[in-house]
Amino acid sequence: MNFSEALVDITAAFRERYFWIALGWQDIRTRYRRSALGPLWITISTAVTVAAMGPLYGALFDRSPGEFIPHLALGLIFWSFIAGSINEFCDAFSGSAHYLKQVKLPLTVFVLRVIYRQFIILGHNILIYPVVMILLGKSLNANLLLLLPGLLLVSFNLLWVGLVVAIFCTRYRDMQPVVSSVMALMFFITPIVWQVDQLPAHRAHLAHLNPLTILLELMRQPILGVAPPAIYWGVALAAAVAGSILTIALLARFRHRVTYWL
Template sequence: MNLSEAIVDITAAFRDRYFWTALGWQDIRTRYRRSSLGPLWITISTAVTVAAMGPLYGALFARSPGEFIPHLALGLIFWAFMSGSINEFCDAFSGSAHYLKQVKLPLTIFVLRVIYRQFIILGHNILIYPVVMVLLGKSVNLNIFWAIPGLLLVSVNLLWIGLVVAIFCTRYRDMHPVVGSVMSLMFFITPIVWQVDQLPPGRAHLADLNPLTILLELMRQPILGGVPAPMYWAVAAIAAVAGSVFAVALLARFRHRVAYWL
């Protein structure tokens, strides 16, 4: 195990940010070639989902539109960012085999490529929320600035998750649908279309056992006007440190084998 090589891999990837940003942008252009609206189709789809589910589920849960629809809209937007990243990490290396088989490149570049691609989509999808604010007469306060460190902390966690998932799914190709199934299940047990205070008394803490709930709330609560609980920051920070250590160790152990698994 050569930890220094793994650390060099990660630092070199950040130094070559032009490469993975160019790759991520090219992915978007290729995916939506000959499309008039490009990734805005995803934004339109998300907006339609919010418009359809918001009034319906708000009525089912006896929640006012001004309370429930912003919660749902931001939940769907940030969930698409996290789940889209995790699902696409499965193909981060195998989808870039033509690069990895010919040129020696830092593996972290292809994980950052996925995250950057999802950031572009997030940038389009977040445009939905100002429309929701205008229609519902909502406002923001200074707590919205907590969303910046929240998004950074989420990104760090996504980076180490991406390295782990990419290595694992490259070695075991049939794990891609497993990851997809797990993320589909996590959608229903994460407070996106429901709210934590709807759980029976004494059961609200169960939602916090889901790590994706914590990551989601670090981004959503500041925009809704709140401040995430200190426990959320602590858990996300500990996960970022512990996960990063694990990911570096895994990268050091298997980085030389990835090209042979492709």
């Protein structure tokens, strides 16, 4: 296996960032062409979901609106970013076959294209939260500064996950519905609608065994004014390092075969 070629693939993709930025932006424009509101339709849909579920589930769980609705709103917003990225990684290479078959480009470009596209949608969806803050009288504090390193760490983890998922879904086309089904299941076992402190004390640790819980909380807790626990940062960083090593090995072995699988 040629590990240097795998590293060159990744570093070259970051040097050619203009390419995946242009592709990601074009994807958004194409998807919402002739739409009056564009990606704001997703924002409106998320806002309606929060408005409908917030009071209902808050009452069911006996939680005050000021506590539960911000938790739910940010949970749905960041879950959409994580789950949307992972689901779209399945089609990252096969959906770009016309590029890969004609031009020699780093494979990482097409994974970064998906992440950038999801960041644009996240930027639209996060506009919901200032409205929630105003309506519920919430405020921010200095812990908000932890959002940037949290986003960077989550994005780094999504990058290696994206390369792994994209390679396997290109080789095994049956993987795409499997990934979608797994992500649908993970929605229910990740604290998006519910909160960890609702679990019995002897089972609360089970929620933290879910890696998506950690990624979600690294982004949600700073906005809620809470500093994520050190264990979250440690686990996410360890996952990023271990996942990157696995991905480099996988990329070194299979990067030349991807085009033939398309």
